[in-house]
Amino acid sequence: MASILKNIAIIGGGGNIGKIVLDALVSSEQFNITAIQRKESEATFHPSIKLIKSDLSGESLEEIFKGQDAVISTVGATGFAEQQKFVDAALRAGVKRFIPSELSTSSEDDAVIGLLPLFGVKKNIIDYLKSKESEGLSWTGIATSGLLDWSLTTGFLEYDLQKHTAVIWDSGDKRFTAINEKALGQSVVSVLQRPQETTNKYLYVASVETSQNEILTALEKETRAKWSVTHVKTEEVVSEGQKQLSVGDFTGAFSLVRAMMVGSIPGLRANYIKDTELANDLLGLKLETVEETVKRVLS
């Protein structure tokens, strides 16, 4: 395999995570990037990116994938199952590497799938990729856990930067790892730069090891204010989230994804430093402190 995978196609590049990955790919100035977009999509891309509209049929993708070294999928939940078609088209087109839409909590973790069975669809894609290894298409899965800086900015982790309020689960002391945006993007760039070392591997990466209380302390220190805290219990939030999902209210899924990071769930491997073998060294990623992250987010 070539020393670096240079010709890259991405599907879902206009989404939350796709934008982060594309920023990193563009900044590195090492790749020829093609973004594949559904016909109805209106996302716009950096001028250096070649944009191709597609109906995402197998035939259309096979044609677009010809000459590509790697295909990255950052499709959202409604596209998870579609990825089998992407893999088939990549195989037929002679693509060397497929990076599926992981970049989140680990689909290898049964406790994650137990919380949100949708993650089982991601796992099925990894299993499908494994079944195709002998046919010449290699793969790399990247588990990042949740984004910390992005979750603080968007409020996803329930710290309100304007109102100075926080929701803390259980004792707030449970330790978990999280990723920051730049490191998430760099993890993908690093895989493309190291095809040999990352072939057919499921890799775990992290930027920060922390707890909810540590994040709160850092926020209070940086804002020089005492924050108002609401305490919740994992069982109650998870039960409510599952109830919401069962009646088609997708906000329940957000609670369940939060539970994958901060919830006290039996068997959950949320601290990648302790619970897995971290691939940071392999991919050249550094750990940061929660204080550094909070300072950067607030500035």
Ligand SMILES: NC(=O)c1ccc[n+]([C@@H]2O[C@H](COP(=O)([O-])OP(=O)(O)OC[C@H]3O[C@@H](n4cnc5c(N)ncnc54)[C@H](OP(=O)(O)O)[C@@H]3O)[C@@H](O)[C@H]2O)c1
């Ligand atoms: N680490 C984290 O904190 C974190 C946070 C959020 C998400 N994630 C993970 O990152 C991945 C992407 O999530 P996201 O939130 O970025 O997704 P998203 O913004 O909801 O969607 C990303 C893109 O997927 C494409 N897409 C949507 N439905 C599709 C379908 N049915 N078929 C084909 N393409 C479809 C769309 O592209 P076009 O409209 O351009 O065609 C869309 O822009 C997921 O695996 C998710 O679990 C991780």
